[in-house]
Amino acid sequence: MNKNIVLIGMPGAGKSTVGVILAKRLGYQFIDTDLLIQSRTGLRLQQIIDSQGLPRFRDIEEQTLIDLDGQNSIIATGGSVIYCPKGMAALATNGIFVYLQVPLIELEQRLADMGQRGLVMHKGQTLAHLYQQRTPLYQKYAQLTQDCTDLNAEQVAGELEAALKRYFCDVVHSPDLM
Numbered sequence: 175m176n177k178n179i180v181l182i183g184m185p186g187a188g189k190s191t192v193g194v195i196l197a198k199r200l201g202y203q204f205i206d207t208d209l210l211i212q213s214r215t216g217l218r219l220q221q222i223i224d225s226q227g228l229p230r231f232r233d234i235e236e237q238t239l240i241d242l243d244g245q246n247s248i249i250a251t252g253g254s255v256i257y258c259p260k261g262m263a264a265l266a267t268n269g270i271f272v273y274l275q276v277p278l279i280e281l282e283q284r285l286a287d288m289g290q291r292g293l294v295m296h297k298g299q300t301l302a303h304l305y306q307q308r309t310p311l312y313q314k315y316a317q318l319t320q321d322c323t324d325l326n327a328e329q330v331a332g333e334l335e336a337a338l339k340r341y342f343c344d345v346v347h348s349p350d351l352m
């Protein structure tokens with residue numbers, strides 16, 4: 175089994191934080207697509223969005239996903255990947271999508287510094303709008319959903335490790351899940 179585990183979910187859901195912990199537990203590589211975008215451009219995410227605009231940021235994100243070549247990796251994506259169908263298709267060729275589902279109220283508490291995180295949202299949009307718009311997209315792509323309500327990052331990683339073991343065990347018995 176050399177599939178990647180691709181973490182998707184809202185900004186602040188814990189994809190990067192949980193991803194590192196999970197990679198250590200499973201002995202996987204860890205890849206963060208936001209960091210790949212930064213090293214590719216030499217710019218911070220917020221700088222790209224401010225100086226080149228959202229459509230250009232999304233193009234760069236899509237190309238980064240298409241070019242990504244990982245195996246046995248936990249891949250923390252940016253919250254906006256679900257707007258990149260070609261990028262999602264590229265990730266799907268060798269990965270399963272795991273949705274980290276966090277209640278809006280917990281995300282609002284975590285994202286006090288939202289202005290500097292370079293989110294793909296339009297002026298006047300709130301986090302609640304974004305949550306409503308994106309939730310069906312995360313659900314559409316997810317092969318596994320991890321409920322993270324009231325769990326710290328270590329606990330999420332622990333629950334996810336167990337859920338992944340169950341998932342891969344089921345796959346062995348019914349391979350059409352992959």
Ligand SMILES: Nc1ncnc2c1ncn2[C@@H]1O[C@H](COP(=O)(O)OP(=O)(O)OP(=O)(O)O)[C@@H](O)[C@H]1O
Nearest residue numbers: 184185186187188189190191252253284325326327
């Ligand atoms: N399960 C958790 N419980 C509480 N706080 C958490 C949890 N997971 C992550 N955090 C905290 O929430 C913040 C955002 O986490 P993180 O950067 O991992 O989110 P992300 O999903 O990678 O977001 P982005 O899409 O912006 O990259 C960090 O301050 C992190 O420490």
Ligand SMILES: O=C(O)C1=C[C@@H](O)[C@@H](O)[C@H](O)C1
Nearest residue numbers: 185219252253254292293294
């Ligand atoms: O959810 C979002 O809109 C984003 C989240 C970040 O991880 C980055 O990928 C980018 O800043 C966009």
Ligand SMILES: [Mg+2]
Nearest residue numbers: 189190208250
């Ligand atoms: Mg992240």
